[in-house]
Every structure is written in C-alpha cells, then in structure tokens.
Amino acid sequence: MISNREIKTLMSLSTKKGRKESGKYLIEGFRITRSALRNKAPVLKIYITDKFKSSNDFQQIFSLIPKKVDVIVLEEKIIKSICQTLHPSGVFATCLLKNDIKKTKLIIDNCIYLDEVSDPGNLGTILRSAAWFGIKNVALSPKCVDVFNPKVVRSGMGAHFMLNILRNSDLHEFQKNNFCILGADQNGPPMYDFYNNNKKWVLVIGSEGHGISETNKKFIDHFLSIPSTGSGDSLNASIAGSILMHHLINTKN
Amino acid sequence: MISNREIKTLMSLSTKKGRKESGKYLIEGFRITRSALRNKAPVLKIYITDKFKSSNDFQQIFSLIPKKVDVIVLEEKIIKSICQTLHPSGVFATCLLKNDIKKTKLIIDNCIYLDEVSDPGNLGTILRSAAWFGIKNVALSPKCVDVFNPKVVRSGMGAHFMLNILRNSDLHEFQKNNFCILGADQNGPPMYDFYNNNKKWVLVIGSEGHGISETNKKFIDHFLSIPSTGSGDSLNASIAGSILMHHLINTKN
Numbered sequence: 001m002i003s004n005r006e007i008k009t010l011m012s013l014s015t016k017k018g019r020k021e022s023g024k025y026l027i028e029g030f031r032i033t034r035s036a037l038r039n040k041a042p043v044l045k046i047y048i049t050d051k052f053k054s055s056n057d058f059q060q061i062f063s064l065i066p067k068k069v070d071v072i073v074l075e076e077k078i079i080k081s082i083c084q085t086l087h088p089s090g091v092f093a094t095c096l097l098k099n100d101i102k103k104t105k106l107i108i109d110n111c112i113y114l115d116e117v118s119d120p121g122n123l124g125t126i127l128r129s130a131a132w133f134g135i136k137n138v139a140l141s142p143k144c145v146d147v148f149n150p151k152v153v154r155s156g157m158g159a160h161f162m163l164n165i166l167r168n169s170d171l172h173e174f175q176k177n178n179f180c181i182l183g184a185d186q187n188g189p190p191m192y193d194f195y196n197n198n199k200k201w202v203l204v205i206g207s208e209g210h211g212i213s214e215t216n217k218k219f220i221d222h223f224l225s226i227p228s229t230g231s232g233d234s235l236n237a238s239i240a241g242s243i244l245m246h247h248l249i250n251t252k253n
Numbered sequence: 254m255i256s257n258r259e260i261k262t263l264m265s266l267s268t269k270k271g272r273k274e275s276g277k278y279l280i281e282g283f284r285i286t287r288s289a290l291r292n293k294a295p296v297l298k299i300y301i302t303d304k305f306k307s308s309n310d311f312q313q314i315f316s317l318i319p320k321k322v323d324v325i326v327l328e329e330k331i332i333k334s335i336c337q338t339l340h341p342s343g344v345f346a347t348c349l350l351k352n353d354i355k356k357t358k359l360i361i362d363n364c365i366y367l368d369e370v371s372d373p374g375n376l377g378t379i380l381r382s383a384a385w386f387g388i389k390n391v392a393l394s395p396k397c398v399d400v401f402n403p404k405v406v407r408s409g410m411g412a413h414f415m416l417n418i419l420r421n422s423d424l425h426e427f428q429k430n431n432f433c434i435l436g437a438d439q440n441g442p443p444m445y446d447f448y449n450n451n452k453k454w455v456l457v458i459g460s461e462g463h464g465i466s467e468t469n470k471k472f473i474d475h476f477l478s479i480p481s482t483g484s485g486d487s488l489n490a491s492i493a494g495s496i497l498m499h500h501l502i503n504t505k506n
Contacts, residue, residue, distance in 0.1 A: 011506055030336070031425060031486065035486065052334065052389060096309070119455055121427070125489045125491075127493060128485060128488065128489055128492075129488060129489070129492055130483075131483050131484055132479075132481050132482075132483050132485045132487075132488050133481070133482050133483050134481070134482040134483025134484070136483070152413045155489070157484060157486065157487070157489075158485060158486065163482075209407040222412070226385075228385050228387070229385075229386050229387040229502050229503075230384055230385050230386050230387025230388065230389070230415075231382075231384055231385070231387070231415045232384040232385045232410070232411060232412060232415060233284065233288065233379060233410065234385075234410070234413065235381065235385050236378045236382070236408070236410075236491075238378075239382055239491065239495045240377060240383075240487075240494065241490060242488070242492045242495070242496065243495065243496055243499055246479070246496055250480050251306070251483075
C-alpha cells in the first residue's frame with residue numbers, strides 16, 4: 001500500500017523543485033533500474049506492478065536489491081500517473097540525490113563540459129556516450145536542463161550511476177587547471193587537424209540552437225568540427241559530441 | 254484568413270491517416286522551412302504569425318518563396334494547436350507527400366536501412382546524419398515509425414528534402430543486388446576489423462530495444478560494433494548508427 005501523500009511526492013519528482021525538496025529523483029523502466037542496482041546507486045524504494053512481479057525481468061533484478069530497499073506493488077494506473085514514459089515497463093524506483101562531486105576531484109582527468117544544453121534527450125544521450133567511451137567526468141554550465149530531469153535520466157540509460165557529475169560548473173576552472181579546452185563547433189577546423197601531446201582535455205558541447213555561448217567561447221583553445229561529406233546545415237548536438245568523443249578517445253589524445 | 258475546415262485538416266497531419274488522406278505533411282519551425290525552400294521541396298503553403306512576418310528570419314526566407322506558394326498569417330494560438338513543438342517559432346508549412354523513389358533507383362549506391370526503428374527522434378536524427386555524411390539513400394522496413402511523422406521531420410532538420418527515401422523496403426532486395434550488407438550490433442566484431450573492397454554497402458540499424466530483427470539478421474554479411482572503452486550497456490541507436498556512418502565514409506570503404 002501507498003499513501004496519497006507518497007503518490008503526491010512521487011508525482012512532484014517530475015519537477016526540479018519537487019526533486020530538490022524531497023532530495024530524490026525518479027528512475028523509470030527496467031533497464032535503468034537494473035543499471036542503478038548493478039552500479040550500487042543509492043536506490044531508496046522500488047515500485048512495480050503485479051505483472052512485473054511475476055516476470056523474468058523481476059527475477060533478474062531481485063537478487064540485486066539490497067535488503068533495506070522496499071519493493072512496493074502498485075496498480076498500473078498509478079504508475080502511469082507518476083512516470084512520464086508512454087509505455088511504463090511496470091517498474092520504477094526512487095534514488096537519493098547525492099551531492100555533486102567536488103570540483104577539485106573532477107578536474108584531474110578528461111572531461112565533457114555541457115554549455116546550456118537544454119534538450120533533455122540530447123543531454124541524457126551525451127551522458128550515455130560519455131559512459132560508453134569511459135569519459136567519467138561531466139561538468140554542466142548553470143543554464144543546462146537539470147541532469148536529474150526524468151527525461152534526461154531515461155535517455156542516460158544508466159550513465160548517471162557511472163559518471164562523476166558537477167553542476168553549475170565554470171569553464172574558467174578548467175583553464176586555471178591547465179586543461180586543453182576543446183570546443184565542438186561546426187565552423188571550426190576539422191577534428192583531424194588537432195593533436196594534443198597528452199595534455200588533459202575538456203570537450204565543450206554547446207546548445208542545439210546556438211552552439212557554445214559567447215561567455216565560454218573565449219576559453220576555447222581549439223575548435224573542432226566534423227567534416228561534412230554531404231549536405232545539411234549541421235549534425236544533432238549529441239551526435240556531434242559523441243563522434244568527437246569517439247575521435248578523441250581513439251586517437252589517444 | 255483560414256477556414257475551420259483547413260485548420261481541421263492541418264491538425265489531422267499529426268496522424269499517419271491524416272497525412273495519407275490529404276497527401277501532405279507538416280514542416281515546423283524556421284530552420285526546416287528554410288531548408289525546404291532552399292532544397293526546392295514541394296512546399297504547398299506557409300503559415301506564419303504576425304510577429305514572424307516582421308522578423309529578420311522572414312526576410313531571410315522571403316525571396317526563396319515561389320510565387321505560387323501562399324503565405325497565410327495566423328494567430329499564435331492557432332499555430333500552437335497545430336504544431337507539436339512546445340515553442341513554435343512562428344512559422345510552419347505544408348509540403349506535398351511525394352511518391353517514394355523507385356526501388357531500382359535506390360539500389361545503385363550505398364544506403365542506410367532502418368529496421369523497425371520506432372523512436373521518431375532517433376529516426377529523424379539518423380536521417381540528418383545520413384544527409385550530413387552524403388549517404389543519399391535511405392530505406393525503411395515496414396514496421397518503422399512513419400518517416401513523415403512531425404517529430405521525425407523536426408529531428409531530421411531538413412534531411413527529408415535531401416535524401417532518396419524508400420518505405421516498406423525489403424532487405425532481400427539488397428542481397429539480390431549484390432550489396433555488402435552490414436549490421437550495427439553491439440555484440441559484433443569491432444568496426445575496425447571490416448574492409449570492403451569497394452563493394453557498395455547497406456548499413457542496417459535496428460530498433461533501440463531489440464536491435465536488428467530476426468527476419469533481417471539472416472541477410473547480414475558483417476556485423477559491426479563500436480568498441481567500448483568505458484562502461485554502460487549500449488549506445489543510443491542514432492549515435493551508434495552515426496558513428497558507423499562516419500567510419501564507413503571516412504575509411505573510404
């Protein structure tokens with residue numbers, strides 16, 4: 001059973017204010033919940049439908065659930081009122097909003113810096129690619145969409161539990177710490193022209209509509225573009241960012 | 254002025270049935286409308302707000318609008334009831350649904366084949382990347398989301414006007430025509446292991462949830478994966494597809 005008050009709190013987690021007030025965020029769906037458990041994220045409670053309880057998917061995650069984490073069975077219509085996904089898989093969970101990693105810890109290795117990225121799908125997808133390519137540190141400018149927005153968490157597909165994340169980060173910090181500051185920019189020189197000499201780097205990805213902000217452009221040491229061999233104005237921001245990550249990682253800069 | 258009947262027709266274009274019945278589809282926003290005009294797509298009518306009429310953006314596209322294309326001024330609330338974007342930029346247009354390209358024309362050059370891709374954002378983003386990398390031919394399996402769905406058109410960002418598109422395509426056709434059939438598969442061998450000897454290729458990208466369908470798996474000559482250097486289960490389908498396109502184009506297979 002679940003109280004109306006708890007349902008109300010769960011529904012509030014779709015807003016930034018609600019997440020801040022209750023100190024937790026939502027993770028929706030089977031794959032992300034499994035990823036949270038596998039990565040020992042601070043899962044607070046798991047909510048499932050009766051149908052999910054008797055599924056193979058539940059068998060898969062059952063042994064991963066820590067003893068102190070309650071599993072609550074809910075009616076499907078209640079889950080639908082809480083989760084934003086069109087086809088909830090019958091499971092979601094709440095997770096503790098941890099403090100961000102300390103600035104001093106973040107700026108010791110290669111990093112992705114997101115500058116006013118406002119599309120939740122793009123932000124989550126970039127996190128997912130960063131995790132895949134082993135770039136563990138991600139910093140976000142103040143005007144980015146909230147990284148714990150449910151849509152960002154969904155497109156992150158578990159990346160949130162693998163990355164060190166710093167919000168409200170200032171690109172100036174990276175300059176002070178002797179990073180090579182790279183900027184994704186479709187009008188910049190081809191990425192193949194860049195060689196790094198093993199200096200640690202931070203890759204700045206700007207907003208879909210406006211690219212890197214004027215404030216941050218002045219910090220960029222090298223702009224990098226992905227040469228077009230066809231037509232079209234531009235690539236999607238998460239695509240461009242991911243191709244650049246792949247390039248930087250595989251050319252061992 | 255615009256009749257209620259016309260508004261009703263415009264609203265129906267968000268559904269596949271509505272598009273089929275009226276033989277047209279919606280293009281929403283400034284950048285895509287500009288792209289349609291630049292690429293001489295069969296634009297039927299352009300709808301704008303009063304505010305947009307006096308904007309620099311309108312000045313930019315004004316000279317591109319063919320004489321026979323009417324420009325209708327609409328109230329913002331009417332545009333909001335028709336367009337699915339949260340912040341309509343004050344312009345949208347209707348475009349003629351052309352017949353698909355002939356099968357025989359499509360299968361003479363490298364191609365992307367989309368196998369049951371159901372997420373509109375992913376499908377549009379893949380089209381945008383294909384246009385960027387100059388892969389002009391795109392074939393879709395019967396169960397893909399409709400390529401003229403407004404969300405697909407929006408994420409395509411004009412790619413629809415640059416590509417040859419064939420719907421309800423059968424991968425078997427490519428086999429009969431001696432293509433090298435490549436499949437994006439996270440469990441396949443690294444993409445670097447593949448060399449092609451200048452045979453024309455088709456890259457098959459499967460659905461986000463299930464990968465390449467069993468029906469189509471049997472046609473694949475080489476599976477290709479993007480090696481992970483980090484953690485995470487997988488990459489987003491449009492990211493994986495775009496990195497593979499970039500690789501295939503730039504290694505001159």
